[in-house]
Amino acid sequence: LFAGQTEFLKGVVAMAGMPPADRVEVCFAGRSNVGKSSLINALTGRKGLARASNTPGRTQEINFFTLGVERYLVDLPGYGYANAPLPVVEKWQRLLRQYLSGRQTLRRAFVLIDARHGIKKVDQEILALLDSSAVTFQVVITKADKIKEKDRSRVLDQVRGVLANHPAAFPEIVVTSSEKGDGIATLRSIIATLE
Numbered sequence: 529l530f531a532g533q534t535e536f537l538k539g540v541v542a543m544a545g546m547p548p549a550d551r552v553e554v555c556f557a558g559r560s561n562v563g564k565s566s567l568i569n570a571l572t573g574r575k576g577l578a579r580a581s582n583t584p585g586r587t588q589e590i591n592f593f594t595l596g597v598e599r600y601l602v603d604l605p606g607y608g609y610a611n612a613p614l615p616v617v618e619k620w621q622r623l624l625r626q627y628l629s630g631r632q633t634l635r636r637a638f639v640l641i642d643a644r645h646g647i648k649k650v651d652q653e654i655l656a657l658l659d660s661s662a663v664t665f666q667v668v669i670t671k672a673d674k675i676k677e678k679d680r681s682r683v684l685d686q687v688r689g690v691l692a693n694h695p696a697a698f699p700e701i702v703v704t705s706s707e708k709g710d711g712i713a714t715l716r717s718i719i720a721t722l723e
């Protein structure tokens with residue numbers, strides 16, 4: 529669906545650097561190592577596209593990709609780095625807050641959660657920020673292939689329990705595996721139908 533029409537546009541470190549808010553936009557957030565780059569690459573069908581955002585110097589940038597001419601896909605910096613210095617964390621939180629509350633065309637935030645870990649405290653902070661910014665968010669479980677079928681319902685129950693306390697939560701949870709391809713088509717069609 530998006531293959532061949534996704535391009536890296538730019539990485540920004542301040543609101544002023546963002547492209548004009550002139551089209552439907554979705555963003556992806558998640559702890560570092562949650563599988564965000566892999567998921568974006570699987571979604572867009574372009575290997576290595578989201579790699580740039582993983583190199584250390586670029587981790588604080590908000591990366592904009594075009595999906596055809598009608599949409600932006602926004603890759604937010606991974607959070608929860610164990611050794612990130614406080615000023616770096618604070619700068620990133622400020623930019624994130626500005627982005628989430630100031631971006632008129634942002635239709636949905638996809639919050640990635642590792643199937644093995646469920647929602648952690650550091651994820652809860654982002655969810656609270658999404659609530660207060662009134663940005664609808666949808667949980668995407670990643671690396672579903674890493675857990676057994678019987679453990680799936682336990683993770684889903686934990687996530688559902690947390691979502692019940694978040695007014696901005698979209699109730700449907702998308703279970704994905706970038707490795708096996710599970711859930712990728714579902715996620716694509718969700719993005720494609722947002723208006």
Ligand code: GDP
Pocket residue numbers: 558559560561562563564565566567582606670671672673674704705706707708
């Ligand atoms: P990011 O830091 O969130 O961008 O995470 P990456 O996409 O770089 O993935 C982190 C690690 O998890 C890498 O070693 C990936 O190969 C692995 N990974 C990502 N997605 C999957 C998946 O769906 N299944 C499995 N088994 N491993 C995955």
